[in-house]
Amino acid sequence: xxxxxxxxxxxxxxxxxxxxxxxxxxxxxxxxxxxxxxxxxxxxxxxxxxxxxxxxxxxxxxxxxxxxxxxxxxxxxxxxxxxxxxxxxxxxxxxxxxxxxxxxxxxxxxxxxxxxxxxxxxxxxxxxxxxxxxxxxxxxxxxxxxxxxxxxxxxxxxxxxxxxxxxxxxxxxxxxxxxxxxxxxxxxxxxx
Amino acid sequence: xxxxxxxxxxxxxxxxxxxxxxxxxxxxxxxxxxxxxxxxxxxxxxxxxxxxxxxxxxxxxxxxxxxxxxxxxxxxxxxxxxxxxxxxxxxxxxxxxxxxxxxxxxxxxxxxxxxxxxxxxxxxxxxxxxxxxxxxxxxxxxxxxxxxxxxxxxxxxxxxxxxxxxxxxxxxxxx
Numbered sequence: 043x044x045x046x047x048x049x050x051x052x053x054x055x056x057x058x059x060x061x062x063x064x065x066x067x068x069x070x071x072x073x074x075x076x077x078x079x080x081x082x083x084x085x086x087x088x089x090x091x092x093x094x095x096x097x098x099x100x101x102x103x104x105x106x107x108x109x110x111x112x113x114x115x116x117x118x119x120x121x122x123x124x125x126x127x128x129x130x131x132x133x134x135x136x137x138x139x140x141x142x143x144x145x146x147x148x149x150x151x152x153x154x155x156x157x158x159x160x161x162x163x164x165x166x167x168x169x170x171x172x173x174x175x176x177x178x179x180x181x182x183x184x185x186x187x188x189x190x191x192x193x194x195x196x197x198x199x200x201x202x203x204x205x206x207x208x209x210x211x212x213x214x215x216x217x218x219x220x221x222x223x224x225x226x227x228x229x230x231x232x233x234x
Numbered sequence: 235x236x237x238x239x240x241x242x243x244x245x246x247x248x249x250x251x252x253x254x255x256x257x258x259x260x261x262x263x264x265x266x267x268x269x270x271x272x273x274x275x276x277x278x279x280x281x282x283x284x285x286x287x288x289x290x291x292x293x294x295x296x297x298x299x300x301x302x303x304x305x306x307x308x309x310x311x312x313x314x315x316x317x318x319x320x321x322x323x324x325x326x327x328x329x330x331x332x333x334x335x336x337x338x339x340x341x342x343x344x345x346x347x348x349x350x351x352x353x354x355x356x357x358x359x360x361x362x363x364x365x366x367x368x369x370x371x372x373x374x375x376x377x378x379x380x381x382x383x384x385x386x387x388x389x390x391x392x393x394x395x396x397x398x399x400x401x402x403x404x405x406x407x408x409x
Contacts, residue, residue: 092279092282092283115282115283117278117279117282117306117310118306119275119302119306120302120303120305120306121300121302123271123272123300124271124272124275124300124302124303124306125275126269126272126275127269127271127272127273127274127275127276127278127279127300127303128275128276128278128279128282128306129279130272130275130276130279131244131275131276131277131278131279131280131281131282131283132279132280132282132283133279134264134276134279134280134283134400134403134404134407135279135280135283135284135407136283136284136404136407136408137283139279153268153269154269154272156268157267157268157269158266158268158269158272158276161267161268161396162396162397162399162400163396163397163400164400
């Protein structure tokens, strides 16, 4: 049993037979079919009009909804790193971009986030399904999934981990767009 | 570059950007200083988000690094993007080490296989100018595979702050 503190919230990381579980004291369940709708409402209410996507198991329903939405232009990419560049281009042209990916894709994107988004102060919201930390069945997801919060911290990339409530999302994102900061929302599998 | 008027230009890190800066600096140039490989992706994002033509000056090493981008661009097919692959078969910035574009990999063929309808090969400056001029007159996605020479000339780094590059670029688009 290990304790990790991220953004002033204390988490317990327990490893039970290659399955990592992250639990905190605010473990309120939320109906998973509602989450997709809440996220898309958040995106539309806050003017997001350009999304770069890469398939991700639990987020695929949300992905479909976003692709069908007429107000949000979506671009599928072959690699998440590529998507960082596409978002940057969209932002430069006046769009408000976001990404919808799996957390492993963040691992594929760090230099792009640092040398393009952070260097030029180009804000992008990155929504990522957090793999490797909760009832994970694929062991290859574990090393990065577990290391990710620490890596985001080390790189000064603002992030939050959303496990039940989506309330904090709006303020978190608004602040970071104002500051020109790329920022990450790790969506726990518990949400779905 | 003389043919460029109102177009947005995105240039790859290293020599393409430095050369562009020193020969024809303008607010509508976006000099990419890091994120090797992403010039074409930035160009795609730009092309999809506004109506002006986007010209991407990319290098063989960079295209090889982000080859998936050719597939993405070809499949999405924006008609206001011209991707110029400046191919000297080498990694200029780090001392002209060979890239595989100098070996077995033909970037023009790669682009065709990825789905680019319009791929033009230009073996010299005259052909490049002609191909570019033609492409500027068409509303069609295009890749120009241009063979260029290796150059050892040392050029000064671009003295502009990245945020300045961004701000004046964004202003020039919205004006």
